[in-house]
Amino acid sequence: MVIKRYYIFQLISIFFVNLYINANYLVLTTRQLCDLELILNNGFAPLKTFMNQKDYESVILNMRLTDNTVWPIPIMLDVDQQTIKTLKDNNSRLILKHPEGHELALLEVNEIWKPNKEIEAINVYGTTNIEHPGVNYLLNSTKEYYISGKLTKIRLPKHYDFTDLRKTPEDLKSYFKEKGITKVVGFQTRNPMHKAHKELTSRAAQSTNAHLLIHPVVGQTKPGDVDHFTRVRCYKQLLKYYPQDSVTLSLLPISMRMAGPREALWHAIIRKNYGCTHFIIGRDHAGPGKDSSGKDFYGPYDAQNLVKQYEKEIGINILLFNEMVYSVDQNTYKPENEIESNEKILRISGTQLRQLLKEAKEIPGWFTYPEIAQELKKSYPPKFKQGFTIFFTGLPSSGKSTIANALAIKLSEIQNRLITVLDGDLIRNHLSKELGFSKEHRSINVQRVGFVANEITKNGGVAICALIAPYEQDRRYNRELITRGGYIEVYVSTPLNVCQERDEKGLYAKAKEGKIEMLTGISDPYESPKNPEITIDTSTLSVEECIEQIINHLKLEQYI
Structure with a gap:
């Protein structure tokens, strides 16, 4: 009996070792992790894997799988260009991993395609308005490719709560x-x-x-x-x-x-x-x-x-x-x-x-x-016990960092929460050192700052962020992320000509000479905030006046 069990164990071990040989890895997002768990535990029956292209298109248009079974929501595994390149360069095996590193399933990829997300949005959500959270996720967070194939269960995700x-x-x-x-x-x-x-x-x-x-x-x-x-x-x-x-x-x-x-x-x-x-x-x-x-x-x-x-x-x-x-x-x-x-x-x-x-x-x-x-x-404690984030955004040399650092000092004087300043230059030198200045990398940088600010805020601290953050979508992402506490967006609306005159770092001059590509305000757009809590112009207000305006807002909202 013991010998038989030993050989069964050996066969199982060999099976999984063979699965892992030359397999690539994909760390799952929160959505992918939830979808995978419900595929593996039959909560999504009759689905046995992430949808293939024919089922995907049928579900979008007809709310049915290709076998005519009613199913209204596409269940997709989305990946980026780098993952696709890795699959094509090596082989089609992809180990699906929990963010903590646990292997959950093996996907033997046999289909790769690029979906039309606008068509998906219209059919599934009835709109392309990114104010709809599902549409927003689809158009701005979902990767550009979908993949499918045979799915082999390794284990269900492990939970430690409830x-x-x-x-x-x-x-x-x-x-x-x-x-x-x-x-x-x-x-x-x-x-x-x-x-x-x-x-x-x-x-x-x-x-x-x-x-x-x-x-x-x-x-x-x-x-x-x-x-x-x-x-x-x-x-x-x-x-x-x-x-x-x-x-x-x-x-x-x-x-x-x-x-x-x-x-x-x-x-x-x-x-x-x-x-x-x-x-x-x-x-x-x-x-x-x-x-x-x-x-x-x-x-x-x-x-x-x-x-x-x-x-x-x-x-x-x-x-x-x-x-x-x-x-x-x-x-x-x-x-x-x-x-x-x-x-x-x-x-x-x-x-x-x-x-x-x-x-x-x-x-x-x-x-x-x-x-x-x-x-x-x-x-949800009273506001004066909650943490909050103050997120400064504006053109280079608009005065964001100066006001942020001065505000941190003033807040230390009048309240006792721990304060962290997340300045754009410091973040670039440490947290985002490997990133460039493409649109994608700028977004990653801003969202990383949002992640850190959220951790500070939900634990009762004060996060003061000072970044250019040129894109409305990234600022919206951070606002939606930071909900356990306050979120105050401060638009430093100093005009471009004033910022160019200051130009202490020489950025604008280098951009005009062609030495810097994609400088916000010159060769890359800045999307002005739509509904900031506070707007300040450092060409007409002193640092002290800017700080006073922010402090008054915090008092009015009862954070201090």
Whole structure:
């Protein structure tokens, strides 16, 4: 018996050694990591690998795989030109790795193509507006090539948080069978749950005589969302308000696209894979909200209308609910369509809640339970205890570094947070020493600074960044990244002619002589900020006056 086990082990070892020979490596992004986990654990059944070109095109145009199976969201493995070159120069084997270095799967690449992202955006999201987070990710973060091929599982990604709540489809199906549970109603959420959610889910379970599965997203969600650690603590507090043994909490490691109707259909298929017989679709399911003009990307019940059309084909019962609102007159939550014309109602949206948390304001008792409010307060202290980032942007020689360094000294005088100045020249000499000045490298540099600033800010410190940061997209990326604390963009709008007159480093002169390529303001564009919190012009204001303006803003926002 021992000898037999030894030979089996040896065969397995030889198998994996052969897989690894001459294989290239790809470190996965957060989205790719989530997608891979759900392919490997059958959460994305019937998918067995990342989509090939024919399935991709069919899904985009028809919401079906080439075998006619309903599937609305493309699941792609995107890579850059360097990865493609490596594959072509060597062989097609690609080891997919966790950022921590663990090997998760082997992909034997047999297809490489360059997609039309605009067509994908229009069909999947219904827009090319980069204010939509899914479109923004597709057009600005997704690499230029897609690849596919045979996928061999090595291991599932390892998680260290809430391990008792991370159940695979097989785990949940086995659990329901063991408990004799034949009907399960699934509830999707990326936000903390409150009294309205409790009432909605209770009604859904009671109306179907089903067990409730609270199945929140713990992968990539919308920028600015409450982090999943806080949310899961809130979900655990909520469980006590349901009847005993009537509800199960399990976590879904999915990367949301915020694709509204298509995403709602996708979520329903995934919950069927996890053992649900019923699934709740509420108002504006998986919608990203409004654009800058105040227009909704999707209609409030577009998702319900789409998913209901496919209910029988995908084999899961869809429960449609209107938004739950609080009736002041009856001191209870009711669906919006059951409210009388003269009935006074109250509601707080997810966006409004996040604003209350950011501003450390009281959460009303009619809205949530005290234990949940307390958990949220732990993660969102008052503003004067929160960290913040001040991000200076402007042309070379506009005065960014001078003001940033002077501001750091003044803030050290009047408050006690630790302050870090991330100056463009210092960053270039240390953190980004290997980067050049191409558009791609400039973007990498600015986003690296954003990463460091985020770490400082979410841990209660002050990050003062002074960079040219010429592209709006990179500044937007950092703003969306830094949400645990304050973010103040300062546009140093000093005119180009004044910057040229100063030119202490001689950059403008060298650019005119052709000795420097792609100098911002001369041979490379500077995209002025659209909505900075503060605009200052050092040609008309002294350093002291600039600092005073920034300090006054921080006081007004209650950070100091």
